[in-house]
Amino acid sequence: MAEPRNILFIMFDQLRWDYLSCSGHPFLKTPHIDRLAGRGVRFTRAYIQSPLCGPSRMSTYTGRYVHSHGASFNNVPLKVGERTMGDHLRDLGMGCWLVGKTHMAADAEGMRRLGLEPDSVIGARVGECGFDVFERDDGMRPEGPDGFYDPRGALAYNDYLRGRGYEGDNPWHDHANSGIDEAGKVLSGWFLTNADRPANIREEDSETPYLTRRGMEFIESQGDRRWLCHLSYIKPHWPYIAPEPYASMYGPQDVLPPVRAQAERETDHPVFRGFQNAPVGRALSRDDVRDKVLRAYMGLIKQCDDQMGVLIDWLEKTGRMDETMIVVTSDHGDFMGDHWMGEKTFFHDASVKVPLIVYDPSPAADSTRGTTCDALVESIDLLPTFVEAAGGDPARLDHVLEGFSLLPVLRGGAAPARAAVFCEYDYAATTLAGTLGLGPAEARMFMVFDGRFKLIHFEGGFRPMLFDLDADPGELDDLGASPAHEAVRAALVDRLAAWARRPAARTTISSEALRAARGRSDRTGVLIGVVDAADVDPEVAAKYVGRKARDLRAGPKE
């Protein structure tokens, strides 16, 4: 078998790169993911394009930087016209299906303008970021005084839960993501103080096993059709609360201390300080809160790993391991109190580096099984990888796809020749932007990391930050104002500028076509700077010489 027949593209949400035993976690054992790593290649320096669900995913699904596709924050619609994973794969005869989360928001204005009906085949795909939907489940049904965050959120899952006997208007909240007290009162998982409670749900009904089963149901439904299945788990993303037995699986002794330094707390950088001072930074900087949250987080990851075991066993049993490429990754990490922050919206490795394991069933990949690759890779590399695995040529799409196929690496070849990785964060819609008095164009920041130095550039007139990951792998020592590093910073700023100037919007003509057009315009008769017929090829001149016409100077004909 030369090529994988199908692609199982598994994404976890908010899974840190270092919370797997294969990447070195001392207490959290993830034997099933490790087993997949043992059969594939584990990329040790995989970076996402934005430390936030929506923009990170839109980059993965389009193969383009956030600066290119523009969906730079959660719920900022991906503009109509952006080519997606589904567009590329369907062109190659492979279906592209969603089971789980995308965080996609449809561009309703653009769809209206182009007359795309949301319930047409094309309109539905445009509205779902190019996927055909087996089940969309963004894993959230929050509700506040202004209504639901996402009126469609978790509808199918809530129906499932009700069918299993969980009552109420929102069992997603009351059971899957909350505990319960002795009086029968719901202890909401939205409150971090409840993270040490067991979720009030049977383990098999919780979200992770549910989506595993939905993924298997999808795969079984496909028969002989070629498919990519984006099995997109919700966890270990918050609400941080796990069902038993995972809720009580990890104790205080399993919690690693936060990676943080007092010097960070005392930073003079207004933006870094602003993120530390956000409620989630303050909360996760409290050891009591962090301890509860981290134990739930580890439990949720352990559950994810067990589900990987279920899935891989099933794929093996049904003979699908031999024809299915399997990818395991995440959309971003989670600070978990590192650097005095929570959540993910900054550029330390805890947030922007993700697990990435690719298993390629092809015999051509046998030589790399169980190896690691330390090259700098980005989440935008996945789509070119899939295009190549599906039989396409990513080089012919380099005017659209901004990453590189990893297939050569899987098969013993060279890693992408990439000088740096780029990540962006747009906080224009956040409270912090208002606090800092920033306009919508200013509340943005960029990361450029060359494998040793990581520069963070801020719009809005703030000084940069800089880390030397060779000398300071914990990223605790901000060299953004260090006189000794002026040249390093200048070089990275230049690199960022060159990247920003790239022709990312020139998506309608291939590099091949541009090269082929060179010097060809005279072949269609456009002669520029040609003094007389002797200046051009006789074949070209022939169209314009020797022609006869009536001489109007001889007077009117009419």
Added chain:
Amino acid sequence: MAEPRNILFIMFDQLRWDYLSCSGHPFLKTPHIDRLAGRGVRFTRAYIQSPLCGPSRMSTYTGRYVHSHGASFNNVPLKVGERTMGDHLRDLGMGCWLVGKTHMAADAEGMRRLGLEPDSVIGARVGECGFDVFERDDGMRPEGPDGFYDPRGALAYNDYLRGRGYEGDNPWHDHANSGIDEAGKVLSGWFLTNADRPANIREEDSETPYLTRRGMEFIESQGDRRWLCHLSYIKPHWPYIAPEPYASMYGPQDVLPPVRAQAERETDHPVFRGFQNAPVGRALSRDDVRDKVLRAYMGLIKQCDDQMGVLIDWLEKTGRMDETMIVVTSDHGDFMGDHWMGEKTFFHDASVKVPLIVYDPSPAADSTRGTTCDALVESIDLLPTFVEAAGGDPARLDHVLEGFSLLPVLRGGAAPARAAVFCEYDYAATTLAGTLGLGPAEARMFMVFDGRFKLIHFEGGFRPMLFDLDADPGELDDLGASPAHEAVRAALVDRLAAWARRPAARTTISSEALRAARGRSDRTGVLIGVVDAADVDPEVAAKYVGRKARDLRAGPKE
């Protein structure tokens, strides 16, 4: 009358900013355009976004930089999904119609992907850059060994000519754009040596008067409907050949000497040298060729001006001057041998600065009639101006439109607060890119001009060029390697970088919406970093506290 009812948006093609008497040409008198300038505002520093027809126009028609819309070279399709002048104006109840040239290439791949039929109303607009088409005439019907440059080129005009008795398969070439010798042989206007011949056509049948009449026919067809008419002339663009009496109107004494210096000829800059050495640079550097070409060019401009007289007289006679905003501009200039170059594809003012006259019939504009405005403006400012004139609010579109409305200037207010203008040229599809060994991403250059200093940045590793227009208005002294100007160059490079990092693709959410979203997510129940209910507003917490659910620890219900 408060607002203009209609907008007549006139664009000439390849008309230099300084080839009008109102802008100071000593020998070429353009009284009709001058008359319009006397009734409106003449912008003395108006810059286009790319020195080439297609990309310049796509910027004008979308209100966005080339780096944003991506149609960076002639015939590179404008990608489906870009919002156009037509989209914006129709939203405001104003039609948006084309009479003449756009150089638009449809994004066939994108249209296919989105299921847009070229013959549907929406598909036709998408394929015509948002315009409804009264007549599309790109003014060219070249033919070479590989066929027609544009199979649809000048079809209607050729039909018109045949109806007027001009025979043959391509009277556009044989009559409108060629002379004839004594033996009845066509002397093709494609050959510069024939530029001193009169075109073998009656003046009234040549392209400029033809399009004037078509414009008037369009306007008459509209009745009471509000319209923008893009009356888009082909001339004075090449082929350089004019009908009588314009062919013999200007003699050698009317030809200004080229603006050039021997030092430019001896430049060490490979790209600048490459453009000089292109056939058109070599040809226009010959005085004999330049003399012929320039006299034809001036004749063509004089004809354009006379047609402006016809049009303005007609608008006055029919009462339309009082309700019609009139804009006269060009898509770029023409080197005409200045700086040892021909054509337009570089960044000296001869190419990138254009005439721009705006006449606003509103009484609110009475105070500015006959004035000039020296502020830096760009062709992307026209669309916001039209949006405002049509009754819209460009500020609410600042996530899409990258320019500024000029309406305030017309009505005695402040000019746009713009620190610099930007222009780009993508020569990836040219012979020169091959000669220099450049890849498709490298054969690109940018101009940033702050009103005094003009920096040209080249991708591909070349040094920049720099001109000080205060000290050297002729742009003859390249300071790109001057040690004294290092800080000036660095500042402009930084300005270019900041521009390149702008969030140009974030077109699906307005600045207003981003600001309004700040700190609102908890209002839809998303609680991040909330330790317990006391941390949030009671109204928010209320959705999650006090809920009741069955305690599953009590055992199974089923």
